Amino acid sequence: MPAPAAAAPAPGAPRLITIDLDDTLWPCAPAIQAAEAALIAWLAEQAPRLIERFDAAALRAHRQALMAARPEIAHDVTAVRLLSLRALLAEHRYDVALADAAMDHFRRHRNQVEPYADAAPVLARLRERHCLIAVTNGNAELAETPLGNAFHRALTAVEAGAAKPDPAIFRLAMDWAGVGPDATLHVGDDPVRDVHAARGLGIAAVWVNRTDQAWPEDLPPPLLEVRDLHGLVRWLDAGPGAADAL
Ligand SMILES: [Mg+2]
Helix, strand or coil, X not given: CCCCCCCCCCCCCCCEXXXXXXCCCECHHHHHHHHHHHHHHHHXXXXXXXXXXXXXXXXXXXXXXXXXXXXXXXCCHHHHHHHHHHHHHHHCCCCCCHHHHHHHHHHHHHCCCCCCCCHHHHHHHHHHHCEEEEEECCCCCHHHCCCCCCCCEEEEHHHHCCCCCCCHHHHHHHHHHCCCHHHEEEEECCHHHHHXXXXXXXXXXXXXXXXXXXXXXXXXXCCEEECCHHHHHHHHHHCCCHHHHC
């Protein structure tokens, strides 16, 4: 779908831009897969009886069962991983403290993301004119990634107490920046968790569609669709707020 820039002018130089991380600024799956592979290799050394019975898919199924049983922690993917590992280690007669070391191992690899080529230069440009806040459901630690200095603030679902599409993280970002929805723009790859969730609060939202996905038929179309962040900048520059922003 071509970007409908002419039909959808940019909001007047948004003071706050909130931006999703996974699959918006870097591909998520390779980092998770590498982190899980490293975790399993480490556990194969430290807890072989567990890994003989649980491969990556079985570990995932165990986490999903835990999330279903404990919905109050489902938004905290790190806590879910930790508690799942503790339970499995105990079940296989290992020291549960191994779970903390295992998570440190996972975390190091999870943070080794490879941002898309447009991310760093565009964020550096946007940061000069807007308050930039990362808003993520994931457990990458932004400060430990190559984009560690790209934002003014990073917020997670853990800090917000709920994962997107819950609006809590957007409210937290606006509170911190001291602005309302009309001065905010959200940018993300997920039609429901990013675009639809943000506009539910009256926040203009841009859909980053790097992999040519189809927009869900049951949702109203996005204000703007871009293939990468350069498309976002072009739209902002062309909008009614462009003169102020420049
Ligand atoms: Mg995402």
